[in-house]
Amino acid sequence: MQYVDEFRDPALIRRTAAEIRALIDPGRHYRIMEVCGGHTHAIYRFALADLLPPNLELIHGPGCPVCVLPMGRLDDGLSIAEEQGGIFTTFGDVMRVPGRHGSPLERQSAGVDIRMVYSPLDALRLAEREPDRHVIFFAIGFETTAPSTALTLHRAKALGINNFSIFCNHVMIIPAIRAILDSPDMRLDAFIGPGHVSSVIGCRPYHFVARDYGKPLVTSGFEPLDLLQSIVMILRQLRDGRAEVENQYARVVPWEGNLPALKALADVFELRPYFEWRGLGFISQSALQISERYAQWDAERRFTVPGVRVTDPKAAQCGEVLKGVLKPQACKLFGRACTPERPVGALMVSSEGACAAYYNYVHRRAEVSA
Amino acid sequence: MCLAIPGQIVERSVDDPHVAIVEVSKVRRAINVGLLEDQDLVAGDWVLIHVGFAMSRISEAAAQEQLRLLAMLGEDEQAMREIESYAIR
Ligand code: SF4
Numbered sequence: 001m002q003y004v005d006e007f008r009d010p011a012l013i014r015r016t017a018a019e020i021r022a023l024i025d026p027g028r029h030y031r032i033m034e035v036c037g038g039h040t041h042a043i044y045r046f047a048l049a050d051l052l053p054p055n056l057e058l059i060h061g062p063g064c065p066v067c068v069l070p071m072g073r074l075d076d077g078l079s080i081a082e083e084q085g086g087i088f089t090t091f092g093d094v095m096r097v098p099g100r101h102g103s104p105l106e107r108q109s110a111g112v113d114i115r116m117v118y119s120p121l122d123a124l125r126l127a128e129r130e131p132d133r134h135v136i137f138f139a140i141g142f143e144t145t146a147p148s149t150a151l152t153l154h155r156a157k158a159l160g161i162n163n164f165s166i167f168c169n170h171v172m173i174i175p176a177i178r179a180i181l182d183s184p185d186m187r188l189d190a191f192i193g194p195g196h197v198s199s200v201i202g203c204r205p206y207h208f209v210a211r212d213y214g215k216p217l218v219t220s221g222f223e224p225l226d227l228l229q230s231i232v233m234i235l236r237q238l239r240d241g242r243a244e245v246e247n248q249y250a251r252v253v254p255w256e257g258n259l260p261a262l263k264a265l266a267d268v269f270e271l272r273p274y275f276e277w278r279g280l281g282f283i284s285q286s287a288l289q290i291s292e293r294y295a296q297w298d299a300e301r302r303f304t305v306p307g308v309r310v311t312d313p314k315a316a317q318c319g320e321v322l323k324g325v326l327k328p329q330a331c332k333l334f335g336r337a338c339t340p341e342r343p344v345g346a347l348m349v350s351s352e353g354a355c356a357a358y359y360n361y362v363h364r365r366a367e368v369s370a
Numbered sequence: 371m372c373l374a375i376p377g378q379i380v381e382r383s384v385d386d387p388h389v390a391i392v393e394v395s396k397v398r399r400a401i402n403v404g405l406l407e408d409q410d411l412v413a414g415d416w417v418l419i420h421v422g423f424a425m426s427r428i429s430e431a432a433a434q435e436q437l438r439l440l441a442m443l444g445e446d447e448q449a450m451r452e453i454e455s456y457a458i459r
Binding site: 148223 | 374388402404405406407408418421422423425426428429432435438439442443444445455456457
């Protein structure tokens with residue numbers, strides 16, 4: 001419990017942890033999935049498992065956009081940019097994801113024009129500054145990030161910038177949750193719902209989790225107290241035999257979501273019939289593509305996509321870890337062939353990936369104190 | 371990239387209703403506020419920023435807590451690098 005004293009209101013944290021223990025039936029095993037990678041990061045960083053009873057297990061879900069990106073998509077995006085003599089732009093988290101011919105960072109040192117950006121607007125600005133080059137923005141992210149891509153395209157259209165396109169990899173959280181609920185090895189009792197995704201989509205889209213699958217879902221903030229309170233809300237539901245959608249993070253998440261953001265999504269994107277998720281396989285209607293109206297800014301319509309399929313190394317167990325069936329440290333490559341310095345799977349790249357979070361906060365710490 | 375950074379609106383742009391100047395730990399940069407166009411943001415309001423866009427309006431107390439959370443997660447420096455990279459206006 002090394003962190004409790006630096007938390008806001010340690011006394012309240014301890015009271016909430018005691019409440020969790022009081023709500024727990026000692027004869028039962030509880031498996032609660034936190035869907036969002038930001039939650040996974042916070043749970044490891046704050047060593048929250050130390051505050052929880054041993055029969056309450058937190059399972060890490062697929063909500064890390066970098067982790068679920070198939071390697072072939074990255075190779076496709078990079079090769080389009082190279083073929084066009086263009087500039088490949090993307091977020092920092094993608095820069096270290098291994099592709100077939102190396103990560104974007106490695107390709108950059110090999111002389112390919114790759115720039116890291118913090119915002120899709122930076123990529124658009126680059127296209128404005130370099131009218132003779134084509135700028136591709138490799139877009140990734142869940143519903144939190146997709147609206148920013150949409151508004152960037154609104155702007156490209158308004159300014160008439162044509163040397164700019166999006167290679168769209170935006171994915172949606174609801175089909176991923178459904179795929180996990182439908183997977184035969186699923187043994188979950190409840191979900192901690194994502195925080196920032198929910199600020200866009202609101203709470204209504206989760207109703208099927210409670211209604212059709214009988215599982216509670218509580219959207220949660222990222223502070224230690226938020227996560228503990230969400231667990232209390234879930235345990236109360238389980239104790240009472242209820243399954244409902246509740247909102248612990250109401251200070252950020254409006255029940256109805258963000259209407260201008262949803263409107264922008266509906267204008268710029270349409271559903272992809274299917275999309276491959278790394279580790280989870282093909283999930284139908286689980287991702288977004290640029291709609292017909294914005295076709296000229298869609299890199300996939302504008303250029304030929306090689307359609308590279310790359311299978312992950314056999315020993316890598318990213319899929320099992322992503323589905324919550326396996327703990328990161330149980331993967332045969334963990335800490336040996338696969339480390340944050342030399343990642344094999346994307347779960348080891350992003351600070352929101354379960355493997356990197358476990359490695360940095362549990363594994364490394366154990367090595368230091370050993 | 372899933373960081374949400376709290377900032378305070380200090381100025382709305384006169385020429386572009388989608389642009390506002392925010393201040394984060396004394397650094398002032400331009401962000402896009404188009405996703406909160408229904409909120410009538412004014413100087414003094416606090417927002418959560420994600421990849422250059424204001425995503426949610428929040429209270430000042432929630433903003434202070436979010437800053438603290440970023441520091442506790444060891445992500446405050448990265449957040450400031452991100453803010454500093456945004457356009458000046
Ligand atoms: S340790 Fe590496 S290879 Fe194994 S599941 Fe994690 S990211 Fe994948």
